[in-house]
Amino acid sequence: xxxxxxxxxxxxxxxxxxxxxxxxxxxxxxxxxxxxxxxxxxxxxxxxxxxxxxxxxxxxxxxxxxxxxxxxxxxxxxxxxxxxxxxxxxxxxxxxxxxxxxxxxxxxxxxxxxxxxxxxxxxxxxxxxxxxxxxxxxxxxxxxxxxxxxxxxxxxxxxxxxxxxxxxxxxxxxxxxxxxxxxxxxxxxxxxxxxxxxxxxxxxxxxxxxxxxxxxxxxxxxxxxxxxxxxxxxxxxxxxxxxxxxxxxxxxxxxxxxxxxxxxxxxxxxxxxxxxxxxxxxxxxxxxxxxxxxxxxxxxxxxxxxxxxxxxxxxxxxxxxxxxxxxxx
Amino acid sequence: xxxxxxxxxxxxxxxxxxxxxxxxxxxxxxxxxxxxxxxxxxxxxxxxxxxxxxxxxxxxxxxxxxxxxxxxxxxxxxxxxxxxxxxxxxxxxxxxxxxxxxxxxxxxxxxxxxxxxxxxxxxxxxxxxxxxxxxxxxxxxxxxxxxxxxxxxxxxxxxxxxxxxxxxxxxxxxxxxxxxxxxxxxxxxxxxxxxxxxxxxxxxxxxxxxxxxxxxxxxxxxxxxxxxxxxxxxxxxxxxxxxxxxxxxxxxxxxxxxxxxxx
Numbered sequence: 001x002x003x004x005x006x007x008x009x010x011x012x013x014x015x016x017x018x019x020x021x022x023x024x025x026x027x028x029x030x031x032x033x034x035x036x037x038x039x040x041x042x043x044x045x046x047x048x049x050x051x052x053x054x055x056x057x058x059x060x061x062x063x064x065x066x067x068x069x070x071x072x073x074x075x076x077x078x079x080x081x082x083x084x085x086x087x088x089x090x091x092x093x094x095x096x097x098x099x100x101x102x103x104x105x106x107x108x109x110x111x112x113x114x115x116x117x118x119x120x121x122x123x124x125x126x127x128x129x130x131x132x133x134x135x136x137x138x139x140x141x142x143x144x145x146x147x148x149x150x151x152x153x154x155x156x157x158x159x160x161x162x163x164x165x166x167x168x169x170x171x172x173x174x175x176x177x178x179x180x181x182x183x184x185x186x187x188x189x190x191x192x193x194x195x196x197x198x199x200x201x202x203x204x205x206x207x208x209x210x211x212x213x214x215x216x217x218x219x220x221x222x223x224x225x226x227x228x229x230x231x232x233x234x235x236x237x238x239x240x241x242x243x244x245x246x247x248x249x250x251x252x253x254x255x256x257x258x259x260x261x262x263x264x265x266x267x268x269x270x271x272x273x274x275x276x277x278x279x280x281x282x283x284x285x286x287x288x289x290x291x292x293x294x295x296x297x298x299x300x301x302x303x304x305x306x307x308x309x310x311x312x313x314x315x316x317x318x319x320x321x322x323x324x325x326x327x328x329x
Numbered sequence: 330x331x332x333x334x335x336x337x338x339x340x341x342x343x344x345x346x347x348x349x350x351x352x353x354x355x356x357x358x359x360x361x362x363x364x365x366x367x368x369x370x371x372x373x374x375x376x377x378x379x380x381x382x383x384x385x386x387x388x389x390x391x392x393x394x395x396x397x398x399x400x401x402x403x404x405x406x407x408x409x410x411x412x413x414x415x416x417x418x419x420x421x422x423x424x425x426x427x428x429x430x431x432x433x434x435x436x437x438x439x440x441x442x443x444x445x446x447x448x449x450x451x452x453x454x455x456x457x458x459x460x461x462x463x464x465x466x467x468x469x470x471x472x473x474x475x476x477x478x479x480x481x482x483x484x485x486x487x488x489x490x491x492x493x494x495x496x497x498x499x500x501x502x503x504x505x506x507x508x509x510x511x512x513x514x515x516x517x518x519x520x521x522x523x524x525x526x527x528x529x530x531x532x533x534x535x536x537x538x539x540x541x542x543x544x545x546x547x548x549x550x551x552x553x554x555x556x557x558x559x560x561x562x563x564x565x566x567x568x569x570x571x572x573x574x575x576x577x578x579x580x581x582x583x584x585x586x587x588x589x590x591x592x
Contacts, residue, residue: 015588073425075589089586095332095427103425112344114351119344126340127428172422322455 005179006049008071011081012065013042013235014320041067044081044236051178052209054201056226056243057218058320064235065215066183072213073103073181086179094237102177106187109168111156117167118152121174128175135174142170146200162193168202180204183213186221198224219320231323239323250319254293258284258300259308268305282307335433343433345440356441360448361402366393367456369521384554390463390550392523394456395475399547400520401449402442403483407434408507411494416501421589431491431580438487467551474558475551480486481565482543486514488572489539495576498583519545523554538566 016038020030042064049055057065071083074090074097083090088097111120117119118139125135135236143149146166151159159167165185173180186194198221205212205225216222222243229246231239239246260266260282269284269319270276274296278285288296293311300306349356370393373379379389411434414420423430457464467475490507497503515521517531517540524535524545535541542565549556 070421071587075421075425076587077585093425093584098425098427101425103422105421108418108421112348115344115348119347123340123344124426126337127337127426129334129427 002046002050002052002209005051005086006047006213007082007084008048008072009082010044011042011046011068011071011083012040013064013071013076014038014040014080016081040079041235042071042078042242045232045235045237047230047237047240049211049213051211052205053228054205054212054214054226056214056222056229057232058215058222058229058323059232063232065232067182068232069103069181069213069215073101074098075103075232080301099175100177101179101181102172102175103181104168104172104183104185106165106184109156109164111167111171113157114155116155117159117171119146120156120167120171121152124171124174130175138174138176139170142173145203146170147196162189162196165189165193165197166200169197173204175210178208178210180210180212182212182216184216185214186216186218194218194220201225202267222320246323247319250323253287253289255287255312256284256293256297256303257283257310257312258306259283261305265304265306266307269300285312333428337428338430341436342440344434345433346443349437349440349444353444356444357448359404360401360445360452363392363397363404364452365520366396366400369393373522378526382523384523384525387463388552388554389523390460391465392548392554394453394463395548395551396520396544397456397481398449398453399475399482399544401445401481403486403543403547404441404488405483405486407431407438408490408494408504410434410437411491412497412502412504415494415528415587418589424584424587428577429580434491435487440484442483448584456570467553471550471553475547478542478547478550478561478565479570481562482547485539485565485568485572486543488569488576492565492572492576492579495579495583498586513540514543517541518543519548523549536564539564542568 016036018030018034018036020026020035045068046235061063067076071078072085073091074085074093077091086097086100088094089099090097111117112138121139122135125132125138139152140149143152146169148163148166148170149270151163151167156164177271180201185201185311186197188195202211202225204210214221214225221283222223226243228241229239229248230237230241255277257278258269259275260269263282266282266284268277269286270279275287276284277287286296370390373389373393374386379386384392411420411431414430420430489510493503493507494511495503496506497576500506517535517538518523519541524541526531527535542561546556546561546565550558550561
């Protein structure tokens with residue numbers, strides 16, 4: 001059984017924010033006396049993560065996902081509560097802790113813009129006290145896995161976004177961290193680049209048993225990488241558990257697209273009392289409860305002359321969106 | 330504060346030097362823009378102001394050329410870079426690496442100084458061609474001592490600006506404070522005039538501030554002018570020892586307040 005690597009209890013974080021009324025009066029008032037408000041962005045949350053787990057943090061913009069990741073990696077101090085990551089208090093930023101973790105932010109880069117990525121890799125290797133021979137070996141292996149061997153000597157500014165993201169990943173993994181914090185790692189990447197990155201993370205997790213905490217607005221990232229998700233809404237955890245269970249709970253229906261041979265059958269099906277989602281010439285899409293599918297399909301096949309039939313899985317984005325927007329947990 | 334070892338320092342310097350070479354034209358322009366001391370020399374000699382402080386034209390020429398060199402190798406701009414990086418959240422990846430991000434800025438400055446060197450030498454050669462009577466070659470010991478004092482001057486300025494930089498964890502626009510400090514630095518450091526030329530009431534207190542040790546002391550040392558070497562070095566070390574723990578404390582408190590904005 002894998003041991004606990006992250007333990008968060010009663011964690012809260014507040015930020016002081018000054019607000020300003022519009023107009024000249026508001027500006028003058030703001031100049032002489034600032035109104036500072038303390039906003040609690042994370043509200044006493046608790047969770048544990050085991051070694052080797054890949055956990056997705058889901059939530060709308062501003063829900064607090066990134067703030068949680070920043071506290072887990074020690075970038076910002078918690079206001080209250082306790083975080084233990086790999087037996088360390090992250091905010092103390094001890095070198096022994098920092099050598100075990102990495103943070104990758106899709107919209108932030110650490111590579112030196114005007115130099116080829118190899119220079120940043122060598123620099124990171126020195127910062128993490130990796131000897132030259134070992135660093136060379138790791139760069140070769142990771143660049144091979146990420147398929148960027150040919151881009152190592154091209155200035156970063158000349159690389160495409162996808163190539164740059166791969167290089168960022170290599171720079172962040174050169175010290176073999178066993179905990180990865182990934183904040184929107186596929187942001188702005190095309191579909192192929194997103195798929196490659198996900199594939200790489202799966203392999204990395206399998207080979208090294210690294211723990212991965214991930215936030216992403218691309219549901220494909222979550223569904224293909226995470227078995228477990230933590231849903232955050234206004235700084236509180238609204239769901240913590242298996243992704244499958246969440247999907248089952250919130251998608252009790254399936255869409256079935258049926259192509260009839262005649263218009264007459266389409267008309268009959270339309271008036272059969274079933275829920276019609278869409279109708280287009282000889283094609284009709286019905287929404288059917290999962291536990292009634294077998295029975296209803298049997299009846300349809302007996303009664304109507306069917307040319308083709310297709311069962312659609314409900315779009316996961318819509319389900320998660322529903323969960324996050326309507327807070328229906 | 331995470332430690333810097335030899336390997337980290339050498340790699341940092343190598344990488345930052347490669348990076349600075351990408352900006353060689355910009356650095357050349359910066360080097361040329363540092364010729365204020367030559368303008369000041371012109372004003373002093375054309376108005377015979379040197380006579381009032383018992384300095385010959387040659388001594389004054391050497392002083393201002395030395396001031397130019399000291400300035401070239403002690404210019405600090407960390408506050409502007411750090412402020413931008415902190416406000417845009419660019420320092421976030423560096424904060425979770427086992428090396429204090431200020432070492433990166435420190436290496437950038439040293440790398441820039443190395444890049445400036447050939448341009449500074451060219452400017453000095455031109456100066457000597459125009460003023461051949463000012464040519465002098467300092468002894469090795471004087472050269473070494475003045476190099477050390479220039480490095481100390483750089484350290485003092487780097488620490489002062491780093492402390493101011495850390496204020497951006499609270500004020501967000503820390504560079505405004507630096508601009509405020511720029512005026513006394515300009516006038517009291519010896520960049521516009523040797524400190525010896527200042528009125529007696531200014532000289533009575535100026536030597537307990539760090540300013541004369543930024544340009545005046547190392548420049549006089551390099552030019553071979555009269556200066557109290559021991560007290561100069563003692564004061565430079567004194568200020569470094571005051572500023573370094575202050576920086577460490579303010580860095581510790583500042584990073585506690587860091588909100589990783591923009592990321």
